[in-house]
Amino acid sequence: MQHRDLLSRLGLELPADGAGLSVRSPIDGAALGVAPVTPASEIPEVAARAQRAFEAWRSVPAPRRGELVRLLGEELRDAKEDLGRLVTLEMGKIFQEGLGEVQEMIDICDFAVGLSRQLYGLTIASERPGHAMRETWHPMGPCAVISAFNFPVAVWAWNAALALVCGDPVIWKPSEKTPLTALACQRIFERAVARFGDAPADLLQVVNGGRDVGEALVASPLVPIVSATGSTRMGREVALKVAERFARPILELGGNNAMIVAPSADLDMAVRAIVFSAVGTCGQRCTTLRRLIVHKDVRDTLLPRLKAAYASVPIGNPLESGVLVGPLNDKGAFDGMQRALEQAKADGGTVTGGGRALADQYPDAWYVQPAIVEMPGQTDIVRHETFAPILYVLTYETLEEAIALQNAVPQGLSSCIFTTDIREAESFLSAAGSDCGIANVNIGPSGAEIGGAFGGEKETGGGRESGSDAWKGYMRRQTATVNYSRALPLAQGIKFEI
Numbered sequence: 001m002q003h004r005d006l007l008s009r010l011g012l013e014l015p016a017d018g019a020g021l022s023v024r025s026p027i028d029g030a031a032l033g034v035a036p037v038t039p040a041s042e043i044p045e046v047a048a049r050a051q052r053a054f055e056a057w058r059s060v061p062a063p064r065r066g067e068l069v070r071l072l073g074e075e076l077r078d079a080k081e082d083l084g085r086l087v088t089l090e091m092g093k094i095f096q097e098g099l100g101e102v103q104e105m106i107d108i109c110d111f112a113v114g115l116s117r118q119l120y121g122l123t124i125a126s127e128r129p130g131h132a133m134r135e136t137w138h139p140m141g142p143c144a145v146i147s148a149f150n151f152p153v154a155v156w157a158w159n160a161a162l163a164l165v166c167g168d169p170v171i172w173k174p175s176e177k178t179p180l181t182a183l184a185c186q187r188i189f190e191r192a193v194a195r196f197g198d199a200p201a202d203l204l205q206v207v208n209g210g211r212d213v214g215e216a217l218v219a220s221p222l223v224p225i226v227s228a229t230g231s232t233r234m235g236r237e238v239a240l241k242v243a244e245r246f247a248r249p250i251l252e253l254g255g256n257n258a259m260i261v262a263p264s265a266d267l268d269m270a271v272r273a274i275v276f277s278a279v280g281t282c283g284q285r286c287t288t289l290r291r292l293i294v295h296k297d298v299r300d301t302l303l304p305r306l307k308a309a310y311a312s313v314p315i316g317n318p319l320e321s322g323v324l325v326g327p328l329n330d331k332g333a334f335d336g337m338q339r340a341l342e343q344a345k346a347d348g349g350t351v352t353g354g355g356r357a358l359a360d361q362y363p364d365a366w367y368v369q370p371a372i373v374e375m376p377g378q379t380d381i382v383r384h385e386t387f388a389p390i391l392y393v394l395t396y397e398t399l400e401e402a403i404a405l406q407n408a409v410p411q412g413l414s415s416c417i418f419t420t421d422i423r424e425a426e427s428f429l430s431a432a433g434s435d436c437g438i439a440n441v442n443i444g445p446s447g448a449e450i451g452g453a454f455g456g457e458k459e460t461g462g463g464r465e466s467g468s469d470a471w472k473g474y475m476r477r478q479t480a481t482v483n484y485s486r487a488l489p490l491a492q493g494i495k496f497e498i
């Protein structure tokens with residue numbers, strides 16, 4: 001019943017049963033409530049409302065749009081504890097990480113507020129006398145955000161905070177597994193809108209539902225930007241549909257992130273970084289560390305220490321302090337993990353851990369011992385992203401070999417090297433080094449700050465969200481040439497006299 005109080009503090013009075021998405025907590029399988037769904041047939045009307053909002057919002061000065069996002073950041077600060085707890089309850093990550101996720105939302109709001117006064121274009125030197133050229137960034141239109149269960153609110157905020165200051169209304173299709181946190185965000189957003197005063201209606205619409213709702217959104221001609229986070233399989237479908245109508249995709253798909261541990265690495269730091277990035281969020285971040293590429297000279301020192309750390313990592317109810325690993329999201333995730341471990345064994349791998357945990361205490365939830373799998377080579381299963389805490393261990397002799405292994409997977413999200421040798425560090429970051437969108441030195445592959453552009457190459461989808469100039473993905477670029485002379489010279493010196 002305690003969760004009822006939490007939900008009502010967040011403005012969610014939901015039926016306990018009936019039609020809709022019925023949500024169960026991955027912590028213990030307890031029912032949390034039923035979220036209303038938007039039928040796919042209503043998406044054209046949703047998109048038309050977003051278009052009407054766009055027609056008003058695009059003419060509001062960007063710094064004023066930033067004021068709405070500033071208020072959203074304030075409301076999120078007030079709601080941080082409650083929303084962080086709901087993230088834990090609905091998704092299953094530990095409370096510290098639930099709070100971290102809300103902090104990530106606050107951070108991107110702050111970033112976007114500053115950005116609202118810095119949507120800078122360019123002035124360009126014209127080759128013609130008496131001419132001025134410039135490049136301006138204009139609002140683009142409604143932005144669809146399709147988000148995944150593992151970061152149920154932060155990834156929405158990365159997109160929404162930027163889209164809103166860029167002048168674009170947002171239509172949010174959350175994961176079917178996490179509709180409640182999305183509804184809570186909508187309430188929080190509504191409070192910011194009420195304080196703002198004169199915002200157009202429908203700047204944010206949440207559409208809960210299944211695959212058909214996402215498909216209708218992706219197909220909508222009124223939605224020029226589709227930002228989707230999730231599996232490569234889903235992203236491929238979205239990419240094709242979006243390309244068909246020449247809309248703009250922002251895709252953040254699978255990762256298969258590696259760490260190279262070089263002979264000069266600080267192993268104390270490496271162990272801590274490995275444990276956080278491989279078992280944190282129970283291996284369910286797109287940035288989770290999945291492959292450890294260790295130099296042969298440090299392998300025998302590192303592995304026993306790592307196994308000892310794994311053996312003592314507290315697994316349990318993610319709401320309890322001290323617990324570091326919560327449950328997997330559902331039985332499907334557990335089954336997928338077991339299948340991957342079986343395949344790894346069949347490929348010659350040696351598995352430590354990986355079994356079900358706490359089944360007596362939580363028969364309707366899916367806790368696991370994180371797994372370390374020593375592999376004879378980078379087989380197909382290692383090249384595949386399994387969304388669970390499985391760390392494959394490979395060995396190398398030369399840095400070239402390590403970088404080649406790190407790059408020889410279909411995904412290209414995040415990567416890192418632990419080394420104190422500047423030659424190795426810079427080689428890893430060079431054009432011939434890591435092929436990922438994110439490359440770190442002496443930091444694990446997960447836990448990026450919002451100030452940098454987030455995303456990756458190859459099957460990760462190529463999109464960039466969050467910081468740096470990712471905002472350009474939410475605006476259209478216009479090149480304007482103004483002739484303030486009394487002549488009409490043509491570019492390239494072409495003569496065309498009439």
Ligand code: UN1
Nearest residue numbers: 151285286287446447448
């Ligand atoms: C994701 O898993 O989809 O870098 C996002 C990180 C977080 C974001 C992860 N800041 O691990």
